[in-house]
Amino acid sequence: MSIQTITSKTVVLATANIDTDQIIPARFLTTTSREGLGVNLFYDWRHNKDGAPNDHVLNTNQARDSQILVAGENFGCGSSREHAPWALHDYGFRAVISSEIADIFHANALKNGVLPIVINKHAHNWLLAHPGAEVKIDLTRCEVSLPGNGGVSRFNIDPFSRHCLMAGKDELGYLQDQAQAITDFETKSET
Amino acid sequence: MTRSLFDKVWQRHIVCEESKERPAVLYIDLHLIHEVTSPQAFDMLKSRGLAVRRPERTLATIDHSTPTRKNPDGSRPYVSAQAENQVNTLLANTKAHGIETHGWDSPGRGIVHVMGPELGATRPGMTIVCGDSHTATHGAFGALAFGIGTTQVAHVLATQCILMRKPKSMRVHVQGKLQAGVSAKDVILAIIAKIGVGGGTGHVLEYTGACFDAMTMAQRMTVCNMSIEAGARAGLIAPDETTIAYLRGRKHAPADFSSAARDWLSLGSDKNCSYDKEVTLRAADIRPMVSYGTHPGMSMPIDGVIPKGEPEALSYMNLQAGSPIAGTKIDTVFIGSCTNSRAEDFRIVAKILKGRRISSHVKAVFVPGSEQVKKQIEAEGLDKIFIAAGAQWREPGCSLCIAMNGDTGQPGELILSTSNRNFAGRQGPGVRTILASPATAAASAIRGVVTDARTFEQADRP
The missing domain is CATH 3.30.499.10 (Aconitase, domain 3)
Known part of the structure; x- marks a missing residue:
């Protein structure tokens, strides 16, 4: 799957420091599959104590049609579970925008077709204040275009990850191509 | 040029240098695996017909989905059939690939970050990864240890390497001596409260100062363990005589222990080396902490x-x-x-x-x-x-x-x-x-x- 641009209305979860236990609670991690985790995305936020779905924004049709999640700063802190981007992707999200994204989540998202986009505080605040805004993410130009008076914001993304995402390639193939260098390293360091 | 402990360990493991276009290819000395974050990685290998490159550099346990009680008949009350299947999947995968595994019958089984050091598998100067964010624990030995996602678990199984750009460095200096009744847990909670839950994002921490010098290995592990709770993937403490004394005689300790130990002592940060960020606390100011x-x-x-x-x-x-x-x-x-x-x-x-x-x-x-x-x-x-x-x-x-x-x-x-x-x-x-x-x-x-x-x-x- 290759990504060039994503255009979608946003869903906003403005809370800061959303951790991976919120994104997908640990009790759903006994699976051995990476499929079908979207139903457990933000499970405890989306359900009442009796297990019935509540009126959380992620239970609306508008959210189910959205591909862009805007979240408060330091999104994805906590555990290394890749189930977090798997669940976001399965639900339908293809990008998360915040002013700060935690390291391990950031690395995991890039490998699973969920763009982790860190933008400046000004644009972030604009997005937090305008849920449902139609936003365009252009990976070829590294730009986020906000509608109306929102303007255009640049974002940084690792050039290699960007190349992989745009070409629809994965990193394992690249690592396998380094087999000779790896063998040379092992020979040198283990003798 | 002066180098920090982190610089030295990083440099020793570069297979391909980082460039503007490409992250570094970093060699991994020890890959710890458990049942929760590995099954999908073994599936990725299987779907591509790949083998585990270095099974002897991989060490497995079962810890997360395992019951902590036994039934009267000796059976284990799993929370669900799915949890039991997950544990059995780990055992089957590691058996198929010839990986040392500490399952139910092993006296070495434990929480992955307790077990690695106990077995002496965790050693100074190593790169250590695990699909688990508390892998930072092993930094207590002067190893560069950090959590990875399941896709990278597959990368390491297949190639013994990961792609990574070098993180920034941050020194956390705690000077002086702790007051009586103040523990390592209190120190790390005080550090996280000071730098914030995202304060270490993008950084590898190095803990320095008399406070850490005086700690036992168990205490240092408590500190390094929670580096991720400040957003830092890894946190290191320089190896010293305490480190060496802990590792001597353990199952996986190197055969030529004294020459290894000399090397470990050379890993400490050079005087006046630089860090991207520094923060200092006084040990005497730290009180018992709670969240x-x-x-x-x-x-x-x-x-x-x-x-x-x-x-x-x-x-x-x-x-x-x-x-x-x-x-x-x-x-x-x-x-x-x-x-x-x-x-x-x-x-x-x-x-x-x-x-x-x-x-x-x-x-x-x-x-x-x-x-x-x-x-x-x-x-x-x-x-x-x-x-x-x-x-x-x-x-x-x-x-x-x-x-x-x-x-x-x-x-x-x-x-x-x-x-x-x-x-x-x-x-x-x-x-x-x-x-x-x-x-x-x-x-x-x-x-x-x-x-x-x-x-x-x-x-x-x-």
Whole structure:
């Protein structure tokens, strides 16, 4: 799957420091599959104590049609579970925008077709204040275009990850191509 | 050019240098795996017809989904068939690929970050990864150790390497000596409270100063373990004689130990090396700490009043800003997790519990970090003190720290926990968590309320 641009209305979860236990609670991690985790995305936020779905924004049709999640700063802190981007992707999200994204989540998202986009505080605040805004993410130009008076914001993304995402390639193939260098390293360091 | 400990370890493992276009290819010396984050990685290998490149550099355990009780007939009460299948999948995958595995029948089995060091598999100067964010624990040995996702677990299984850009560095200097009754857990909670839950994002921490020099390896592991709770993937402490003494004679210790030890001592940061960020604390200022909110950055001295400014978190916790946290009624005490489940931790607990009873309204669950810890504590007879005091003494595992094996709290319950995360729902939906040291946990178990172990000892000691 290759990504060039994503255009979608946003869903906003403005809370800061959303951790991976919120994104997908640990009790759903006994699976051995990476499929079908979207139903457990933000499970405890989306359900009442009796297990019935509540009126959380992620239970609306508008959210189910959205591909862009805007979240408060330091999104994805906590555990290394890749189930977090798997669940976001399965639900339908293809990008998360915040002013700060935690390291391990950031690395995991890039490998699973969920763009982790860190933008400046000004644009972030604009997005937090305008849920449902139609936003365009252009990976070829590294730009986020906000509608109306929102303007255009640049974002940084690792050039290699960007190349992989745009070409629809994965990193394992690249690592396998380094087999000779790896063998040379092992020979040198283990003798 | 002067180099830090982190610079030295990083440099030793570069297979291909980083460039503007490409991250570095970094060689991984030790790959730890467990049942939760590895099955999908083995599937990725299978779908591409790939083998495990270096099975002997891979070490497996079962810890997260494992029950901590046994049925009377010796069988294990898994929380679900899915959890049992996950454990069996790990055992089958590692058997098929010839990976050393500490399953049910191994005396070495334990929480992955307790087990690695115990076996001497964790050594200074290594690169160590695991599909688990608390891999930072192994940094206590001067190893560069960090958590990775499952896709990268597959990368390491297949190539023994990962692609990574070099993170920035941050020195956390704690000068001087701790006051009596202040533990390693209090130090790391004070550090996280100071730099914030995202304060270390993008950085590798190095802990320096007399405070850490004086610590045992178990204490250093407690500190490094929680580096990720400040957003830092890794946190390191330079190897010294304490490190060497710990590793000598362990199962995986190198054959030529003394030459390895000389090399380890050369890894320490050069004088006047530079860091991208530096923060300094005075050990004497640190008091016993507890968390009051819904991430570890919301931590405070146990003898203080709950700060204002986090209304949402306080509402979840059902705590009042401006009130003292000491005296808050608790329902459960959990002593365990990769942060605080080593023999030293349980000895501290036993010293406080000896001859006393846990409050009648408190459920106390004590879970050793490994089979070795369990055996050691039982050999010292300390399990009898726990049981006499009214605590449950369980089988090793992650248990109530991540609450995915069936050990879970009830909605609204307040758990005083020696684990590492107080996120909303971490210990079960609606469960409230206060993080604390083993000493605070033991004293609080007896009183039934959040209790400063220092005042407890003064008041109750004969």
